[in-house]
Amino acid sequence: MEHEPDLPDPDAPERVRRARDDAARSAEELARQWEQVVEASEFTNNDDEHDPEGSTIAYEREQVRSMLGRVKRELEALDLAAERLREGTYWTCERCGGPIDPDRLAARPTARACIGCARRP
Numbered sequence: 494m495e496h497e498p499d500l501p502d503p504d505a506p507e508r509v510r511r512a513r514d515d516a517a518r519s520a521e522e523l524a525r526q527w528e529q530v531v532e533a534s535e536f537t538n539n540d541d542e543h544d545p546e547g548s549t550i551a552y553e554r555e556q557v558r559s560m561l562g563r564v565k566r567e568l569e570a571l572d573l574a575a576e577r578l579r580e581g582t583y584w585t586c587e588r589c590g591g592p593i594d595p596d597r598l599a600a601r602p603t604a605r606a607c608i609g610c611a612r613r614p
């Protein structure tokens with residue numbers, strides 16, 4: 494990877510890359526879990542909420558679905574962050590055009606707005 498000494502935080506690209514790797518691993522793991530709960534729910538298709546096992550599986554299914562949705566959104570946000578890093582817009586608030594505090598980006602690598610804009614609805 495190229496060394497870019499001009500970055501407000503030289504660790505940022507590596508941080509985004511690592512976070513993306515983690516998210517990608519979580520997505521794979523959740524996709525496996527998803528297959529398992531879908532498989533499990535096929536056996537209980539004829540049952541309804543009166544079957545305790547069926548409702549547990551339905552619950553797990555919803556849990557996995559929502560976690561998978563979250564991790565996919567996280568992946569998209571991290572891809573966008575990587576793109577913004579490449580373009581050099583990572584450090585600029587997309588709403589007011591002002592700088593984003595590097596500490597904020599260290600804590601939230603996918604942030605696209607400065608703290609002032611993020612707090613405004």
Ligand SMILES: [Zn+2]
Pocket residue numbers: 586587588589590591606607608609610611
């Ligand atoms: Zn702003």
